[in-house]
Amino acid sequence: MDLTNRIVRYGELKRCRTAFIDAHTPGSDQKENFTIIGGGVSESAEQHVHITIPHGFNIGAAGQPPHCRNSLHSHRTAEVFFVLSGRWRFFWGRWGTAGEVILEPGDIFNIPTGIFRGFENVGTDYGMIMAVLGGDDAGGGVIWAPQVIEDAGAHGLVLGENGKLYDSKKGESLPDGVAPMPLLTDAELAEFPEPEARAVLPRQVARYLDLSAMADRAPVSVIGPDGCLPDRPGFEVSLLTRGSALTAPVTEDRPSVLMPVFGHWRVTWQGGEATLAPGDTMSVPEGLAHSVVPSITGEAGLYRVTGTQDPAGPTWHG
Structure with missing residues (x-):
């Protein structure tokens, strides 16, 4: 049996630098996202999917140079990371201040659903983390902290309520009948837990x-x-x-x-x-x-x- 089409080599990964709403935001604008198995949660039509066969879960990856971060977001299904290379700081909470952990190669983090989380490369070289997302549809996308959407708008990117990105720097605008993705209300934000590190780390890392x-x-x-x-x-x-x-x-x-x-x-x-x-x-x-x-x-x-x-x-x- 020839399984060539079911093997994705590291050196052949096709990156996307416009995958998410923070693609133009300073400090996050050098991220590279990779969708290896399944559609993932990318908001960009430019994202390449290497293997489309349904598995019941998605596999992806993020590559970032030092000091580059991924903005605060949440998922409705599982998000599990292991560090392939580099040193990474994972942080969580509405403002990213509820708790944090530093992970090294091979360490694994089963991030709880329903909390805002982000991560940054705190090492000295380009680093890569691999991700497993629950479900074939990965839970229907990403839920962004309000400040992330506001910062993105200030740098030309608008997320439509249809889950797609529109880049004013490319002359794009929201189509007729498509409204911007609404910001979470205070009542909705109150539903997102703010667990301390002592509660998260023993059970999730x-x-x-x-x-x-x-x-x-x-x-x-x-x-x-x-x-x-x-x-x-x-x-x-x-x-x-x-x-x-x-x-x-x-x-x-x-x-x-x-x-x-x-x-x-x-x-x-x-x-x-x-x-x-x-x-x-x-x-x-x-x-x-x-x-x-x-x-x-x-x-x-x-x-x-x-x-x-x-x-x-x-x-x-x-």
Whole structure:
């Protein structure tokens, strides 16, 4: 079986720099967004989707130079990040001041639904984070903090109530019959929790070094009903290391996705094989027996995402 069209190489990712409403806002105008599997939540018609096959979840990525940030927003379904490269500060709350955490390569954050969140590259080099979004339609888009929409308007970008962006710098304007996206009211804003870091971090953040120690003999469940971060966001995430590689072929009844974070990994199936490097993404069809093992010596870590029958609903229970 030829799976070439189900492998997206890091070096072949097609970026979009106009994906969201803050694309012109100073401090956020150097972001690069990538939609790897599924339509994602991009607001731009310029966003390229690499794999359109439904998986029950979406895979995307964000690349940012140092000091570049992603503005405060919320989602109705799960948003899970792991750091591929760089050092990242994640912050949350109406103004981004309720709490924060610094994550390093391999660390993973299951961000609760229904809270405003943002992130910035606080490292010294270009960094990349990989994202898993719940549901095939990723929850119907992004909910922006009011100040983000206001700042964007001051720099030429308007978001229509249809979820599409219009750029006055390109001579675009809202079509007849399409109103601007309304700002959230005070009453609506009051519905967004402001959890402190002490409430979020133990339940929603897992460090790679801790996970890799637990995955020394068998894959460790990171996100799932029995995971280190117990949750049912519509998919499960596990970590494989050298000691817990899938040397014996496994088969899933739903598509799964392989995402190396450290080392090179050889995926083998009847009639083919492929070697994946950090930043590569591979979609494995349901029903296909396959093995997944490191191909060279050294540190080896790989996240595996599998869809479930659970609805891609809220993940904050504070």
